[in-house]
Amino acid sequence: MTTDIPFALALERVTKRFGTVTAVCDVTLHVRRGEFLTLLGPSGSGKTTIQRLIGGFERPDDGHISINGQIVDWLPAYQRDTATVFQSAALFPHKTVAENIAYGLRVRRRSTGEIAERVDRTLSLVRLQGLSDRYPQQLSGGEKQRVALARAIVVEPAVLLFDEPLSALDLQLRLQLRAEIKRLHEVLGFTAVYVTHDQGEAMSLSDRIAVINRGGLEQLGRPEEIFFAPANEFVFSFVGESCSLRLSAADGRYRSPSGEELDLVLAVPRPSGEFGIHFRPRRLQLGTAGEACENRLKAKVSFVEFLGETWRVHLEAGNQQLFADLAAAQNIEAGHRVVVGWNSGDGRVYC
Amino acid sequence: MMLERVARWALAAPALFLIATFFGLPTLYLLRMSFNRHTPDQIFVPDWTFDNYATLLTDPFYVSSIGNTAVLALVTAFVTVVLAYPYSLYVWFGSRRRRFLLLGTALLPLLISEVSIIFGWQIFFPRSGVLSTLLFETGLVGERFSLMFTFTAAVVGITYITLPFAIFILMSVFDGLDRLLLHASSDLGASPFRTFWEVLFPLSRGGITIAASQAFIWAMGTYATPSALGPDWLWTVGFEVHRQMSSWRNWPFASALTAFLVLSILAFIIAIQRGRPTTERYHA
Numbered sequence: 299m300t301t302d303i304p305f306a307l308a309l310e311r312v313t314k315r316f317g318t319v320t321a322v323c324d325v326t327l328h329v330r331r332g333e334f335l336t337l338l339g340p341s342g343s344g345k346t347t348i349q350r351l352i353g354g355f356e357r358p359d360d361g362h363i364s365i366n367g368q369i370v371d372w373l374p375a376y377q378r379d380t381a382t383v384f385q386s387a388a389l390f391p392h393k394t395v396a397e398n399i400a401y402g403l404r405v406r407r408r409s410t411g412e413i414a415e416r417v418d419r420t421l422s423l424v425r426l427q428g429l430s431d432r433y434p435q436q437l438s439g440g441e442k443q444r445v446a447l448a449r450a451i452v453v454e455p456a457v458l459l460f461d462e463p464l465s466a467l468d469l470q471l472r473l474q475l476r477a478e479i480k481r482l483h484e485v486l487g488f489t490a491v492y493v494t495h496d497q498g499e500a501m502s503l504s505d506r507i508a509v510i511n512r513g514g515l516e517q518l519g520r521p522e523e524i525f526f527a528p529a530n531e532f533v534f535s536f537v538g539e540s541c542s543l544r545l546s547a548a549d550g551r552y553r554s555p556s557g558e559e560l561d562l563v564l565a566v567p568r569p570s571g572e573f574g575i576h577f578r579p580r581r582l583q584l585g586t587a588g589e590a591c592e593n594r595l596k597a598k599v600s601f602v603e604f605l606g607e608t609w610r611v612h613l614e615a616g617n618q619q620l621f622a623d624l625a626a627a628q629n630i631e632a633g634h635r636v637v638v639g640w641n642s643g644d645g646r647v648y649c
Numbered sequence: 650m651m652l653e654r655v656a657r658w659a660l661a662a663p664a665l666f667l668i669a670t671f672f673g674l675p676t677l678y679l680l681r682m683s684f685n686r687h688t689p690d691q692i693f694v695p696d697w698t699f700d701n702y703a704t705l706l707t708d709p710f711y712v713s714s715i716g717n718t719a720v721l722a723l724v725t726a727f728v729t730v731v732l733a734y735p736y737s738l739y740v741w742f743g744s745r746r747r748r749f750l751l752l753g754t755a756l757l758p759l760l761i762s763e764v765s766i767i768f769g770w771q772i773f774f775p776r777s778g779v780l781s782t783l784l785f786e787t788g789l790v791g792e793r794f795s796l797m798f799t800f801t802a803a804v805v806g807i808t809y810i811t812l813p814f815a816i817f818i819l820m821s822v823f824d825g826l827d828r829l830l831l832h833a834s835s836d837l838g839a840s841p842f843r844t845f846w847e848v849l850f851p852l853s854r855g856g857i858t859i860a861a862s863q864a865f866i867w868a869m870g871t872y873a874t875p876s877a878l879g880p881d882w883l884w885t886v887g888f889e890v891h892r893q894m895s896s897w898r899n900w901p902f903a904s905a906l907t908a909f910l911v912l913s914i915l916a917f918i919i920a921i922q923r924g925r926p927t928t929e930r931y932h933a
Contacts, residue, residue: 353836354836355832355836374835375832375835375836376835376836376837376838376839376840376841376843376844377838380836381836381837382832382833382836384829384832384833386827386829388827388829388830388832388833389833390830390833390834390847390848391830391852392851392852401834401837401839401847402837402838405837405838405839405843406838449837450837453837453838
């Protein structure tokens, strides 16, 4: 039947407009069966709209969406083989935990025996045995989200949709549930489209990440590719911590946009034009280690922050701010002049 | 502390004073009056007798009058909710503009006095009235007809007044619901009808109960509309109270009828509140 089509979900050149605003612009995405794909982007980037298009709560203006090879553009939400885990859990307050989980199966007219058996199995999968007769208002935030998870996975949808399911929880719970979702994906092998603005979640959970910005796809790739080989400035600055310098080159000198000249040596000098160099703060080296690098910049230390794992040295050069994360304090203090160095792979140049 | 408590009482004091003086005391007086005796030459003679209550519960005339009133109130409550529910739902799903227009429209009947409304119905319902003429002239009915002095007219007349309140009660209940639940339901594969039946209806049942009670209470107590528009046999308790008071000057019996009416409404509300399942408590 459908198993010869490798994609559980395909978006072909999908566009969605709201009035004069284009929320999603010409997005093409293919999600393999069993794949965990994350739509990562800032709020307002259109990632949630993409998910609503997949779930059937919006219709595309252009392009096509297919689930298991079948085009679903005009299929209403309730006829699509998707199930969503919402940020607010959206549990039915008048139904018990077990009734909430059974809902999708009852709607699909499964036999009472099958429903009971699958609800039980799913309850133990999400470690909620013993809570089946509780009402949602008697549950903690984390428990609610587990029920929401169970309610969606129990129907074994072709695509499981996650709409920022962890954003409303505190850090501890967030990490715990994140690991739980990862484990469930390993065990059940469902196809997932996960929407988040949290790059940590995206990195940890995903087989592939689609970075979304202003309604379009900025980059699609494995988490390592996204992190180590960001396709452009936006991806670089949105994924992982970063800092950057804006520069213009002329006659072998480099100037800030505000006009100050920088004391900068580049391994591959730029003859002219405007460009930006982006850094991962952990990759910058200071002092003698910096002097040994191919690329060097003289800067002044503004202040030093202790962050626990690292010391963050805030720097100023030519009216621009940078910061470097060091594993050791290195006796650097505010007011010092230091050499900031980096190897050529560690500073990415985007024009 | 002390001062705070005084201040809090001070805030409630004016309303409390008004209620105690102009509602509490008369009610007590009315209760006391209901145990007095009426004689042909005196409005009342002080006494402690249950005769008035015995009469209204045994005399077939008053029993049927109580029964008629209850039926009228139940039918009105039912019709009110059946009309108000879809209307409120339509408003809830609509745009802000639609909400403004439709809630404004729903409010209009409240701007007209009950007496004017009755006059309005009196040119609407008769054989030569607006309704009959309209349906006859457009050929929808073959013969002119009159709905004046019918049970239907009485129900329509009361519903006209109870409807706006029911709509506002239901609106506030709908506004308290999380629309995402409807999304979640259809997302899990439930058809719109299924979503209504499994999610929206159970979650708005509390509102239906309150809206229906409100209409029921109003219809139990009202007397002008049913006596002006309803049939001869529709003697409501409210009308009977009026008649006992002003025609027969039988204050003790009128008081007993009133006390009975208030107490039975109270019992009805308590029964409804008790009957609500505990799972509805999530609303708060």
